[in-house]
Amino acid sequence: xxxxxMAFSKKIKNTYLTPAGLSDAKVELxxxxxxxxxxxAEKIHQAREYGDLTENSEYDSAMEEQALIENRIAELEDxxxxxxxxxxxxxxxxxxxxxxxxxxxxxELDEFTIVGRVEADPAKKRISNESPLGTALLGAKKGDAVExxxxxxxYKCKVLEIK
Amino acid sequence: xxxRKYIIKKEDYSHLSKEDRLVLKILEETIKDISLVxxxxxxxxxxxxxxxxxxxxxAVKSNPQLxxxxxxxxxxxxxxxxVPYHIYYAKYLTPISQxxxxxxxxxxxxxxxxxxxxxxxxxxDGNYEQAFExxxxxxxxxxxxTLSPYQRYLDKSLLTKxxxxxxxxxxxxxxxxxxxxxxxxxxxSAKINFTKYHSTDIPKxxxxxxxxxxxxxxxxxxxxxxxxxxxxxxxxxARQYGARIVIxxxxxxxxxxxxxxxxxxxxxxxxxxxxxxxxxxLETTGWCIFLYELGEQLHKFEGARDRLQExxxxxxxxxxxxxxxxxxxxxxxxxxxxxxxxxxxxxIHIVWMVSDWLLYQKNPAKQSHIIxxxxxxxxxxxxxxxxxxxxxxxxxxxxxxxxxESMAYKLTYxxxxxxxxxxxxxxxxxxxxxxxxxxxxxxxxxxxxx
Numbered sequence: 103x104x105x106x107x108m109a110f111s112k113k114i115k116n117t118y119l120t121p122a123g124l125s126d127a128k129v130e131l132x133x134x135x136x137x138x139x140x141x142x143a144e145k146i147h148q149a150r151e152y153g154d155l156t157e158n159s160e161y162d163s164a165m166e167e168q169a170l171i172e173n174r175i176a177e178l179e180d181x182x183x184x185x186x187x188x189x190x191x192x193x194x195x196x197x198x199x200x201x202x203x204x205x206x207x208x209x210e211l212d213e214f215t216i217v218g219r220v221e222a223d224p225a226k227k228r229i230s231n232e233s234p235l236g237t238a239l240l241g242a243k244k245g246d247a248v249e250x251x252x253x254x255x256x257y258k259c260k261v262l263e264i265k
Numbered sequence: 266x267x268x269r270k271y272i273i274k275k276e277d278y279s280h281l282s283k284e285d286r287l288v289l290k291i292l293e294e295t296i297k298d299i300s301l302v303x304x305x306x307x308x309x310x311x312x313x314x315x316x317x318x319x320x321x322x323x324a325v326k327s328n329p330q331l332x333x334x335x336x337x338x339x340x341x342x343x344x345x346x347x348v349p350y351h352i353y354y355a356k357y358l359t360p361i362s363q364x365x366x367x368x369x370x371x372x373x374x375x376x377x378x379x380x381x382x383x384x385x386x387x388x389x390d391g392n393y394e395q396a397f398e399x400x401x402x403x404x405x406x407x408x409x410x411t412l413s414p415y416q417r418y419l420d421k422s423l424l425t426k427x428x429x430x431x432x433x434x435x436x437x438x439x440x441x442x443x444x445x446x447x448x449x450x451x452x453x454s455a456k457i458n459f460t461k462y463h464s465t466d467i468p469k470x471x472x473x474x475x476x477x478x479x480x481x482x483x484x485x486x487x488x489x490x491x492x493x494x495x496x497x498x499x500x501x502x503a504r505q506y507g508a509r510i511v512i513x514x515x516x517x518x519x520x521x522x523x524x525x526x527x528x529x530x531x532x533x534x535x536x537x538x539x540x541x542x543x544x545x546x547l548e549t550t551g552w553c554i555f556l557y558e559l560g561e562q563l564h565k566f567e568g569a570r571d572r573l574q575e576x577x578x579x580x581x582x583x584x585x586x587x588x589x590x591x592x593x594x595x596x597x598x599x600x601x602x603x604x605x606x607x608x609x610x611x612x613i614h615i616v617w618m619v620s621d622w623l624l625y626q627k628n629p630a631k632q633s634h635i636i637x638x639x640x641x642x643x644x645x646x647x648x649x650x651x652x653x654x655x656x657x658x659x660x661x662x663x664x665x666x667x668x669x670e671s672m673a674y675k676l677t678y679x680x681x682x683x684x685x686x687x688x689x690x691x692x693x694x695x696x697x698x699x700x701x702x703x704x705x706x707x708x709x710x711x712x713x714x715x
Contacts, residue, residue, distance in 0.1 A: 233600025
């Protein structure tokens with residue numbers, strides 16, 4: 103039973119990436135594993151030489167950086183294991199991952215591209231397919247009105263254009 | 266307290282150069298020094314003591330110069346006139362100006378040095394605008410500092426006179442980058458749909474957000490434990506130069522520990538309260554002030570202050586909460602913040618309004634905030650979104666959000682084109698401080714610790 107649970111918790115979730123996103127993730131992973139790990143190891147080694155580790159801020163800072171990098175490596179490895187590459191050319195009849203969509207949300211206009219969660223950056227108009235808005239829009243056609251709902255927020259948005 | 270000093274963690278200042286540390290130390294002294302001028306302003310007021318509000322308003326009609334925000338009204342030979350602050354308080358301002366100039370001489374960052382020189386000069390010649398422009402254009406400085414006559418909440422007669430304040434701190438680059446990212450996500454919608462809800466002149470010129478580990482703060486923001494502020498308050502200046510939102514992270518941490526968290530633990534039902542961790546609520550407090558300041562900055566409308574007069578400030582404050590939280594729906598649906606975080610934002614919003622009430626007991630400058638807050642709290646109570654018995658029972662979040670959206674719409678309308686009469690009627694109908702009085706009986710232990 104324990105084994106089954108373990109296997110379940112380690113199940114890889116599919117992650118949608120553009121070809122550029124996939125390439126960026128691979129480059130970043132290689133950089134972190136080959137260069138950054140060695141760089142941090144050297145920083146830790148140097149900080150140890152300053153002596154007393156209990157009052158050594160350089161050592162604490164390097165250890166913290168190492169933990170962040172190892173987390174990022176694990177995250178990227180998981181992402182790449184479950185990566186599904188989005189076709190560069192996609193349908194314009196309905197919204198798919200990779201579509202750029204222009205919508206009217208309760209009278210407010212907005213435009214963004216729907217991407218996988220790894221590449222999502224709403225500040226740069228890239229919305230995750232797993233966000234409430236992304237989920238509501240997938241499969242919608244031009245002219246469709248879809249309802250975006252969370253337990254607190256409810257509003258309708260109309261698809262004006264799909265690119 | 267009109268001057269507060271905060272200890273900054275070693276990791277937040279260990280990267281500063283020897284020169285920067287010296288600059289920081291000198292500027293901290295000036296922040297303390299300026300609190301004395303603020304204290305004098307509180308004591309003297311902005312005009313002769315024996316002058317009534319009506320007499321003053323009558324005098325302004327024949328001499329509009331009396332409204333000047335940066336000057337003291339004095340009586341000479343039976344006539345009212347003005348003396349600019351930089352002359353009236355010269356005895357105190359000159360040594361502060363000299364200290365800032367000395368700090369400038371040690372600074373190795375060119376743009377920060379030039380700014381400090383202009384800021385020093387502004388205290389003795391009253392040219393605050395040039396210093397403001399240079400402040401917005403500082404590049405690559407870890408230290409941030411400002412000191413000037415700024416907030417006008419203490420002028421209850423003309424609503425224009427500014428009080429001196431200042432802060433110095435270290436910019437937290439990582440949090441600042443994150444805040445900029447969220448701001449862009451909000452503005453990407455706001456810029457497009459300006460005809461509906463927003464005044465977009467300010468974002469067009471650029472609004473920057475800074476999260477800062479402030480080490481010293483004085484004047485109004487220290488007095489009321491402000492979590493952050495936006496600069497400038499004058500719409501024309503913002504249109505010309507842009508604007509800046511500063512979150513006082515160290516003061517936020519202090520206020521959270523001393524006021525917000527104890528209020529949260531006191532007013533909410535324990536089973537409900539146990540759903541939200543202390544860390545999550547602390548993080549949410551940062552979100553709340555960020556949304557509040559953006560809400561205020563995005564809703565500056567031409568002539569609103571003159572049109573609504575004494576009702577402008579309460580309506581602006583209520584709208585900062587309502588529109589700020591209303592805008593957060595974009596962040597939720599786009600996946601930047603979670604549903605739980607939105608709930609926590611509404612909880613902190615309620616806690617914050619109660620904390621304003623406690624601070625108001627000690628400082629009348631909070632009056633506008635309290636009137637505005639009561640508009641919101643009463644709407645939640647009268648529409649069944651919140652219930653108060655001994656404390657607050659389980660809140661109905663979707664109902665609160667609905668009320669927030671509805672209030673944001675009404676308040677924005679008033680700011681955008683409402684008349685004085687509409688604003689007066691709205692406040693008369695919706696503002697009632699009794700709701701805070703009902704909650705405050707259990708909070709005396711918190712009030713005494715601030």
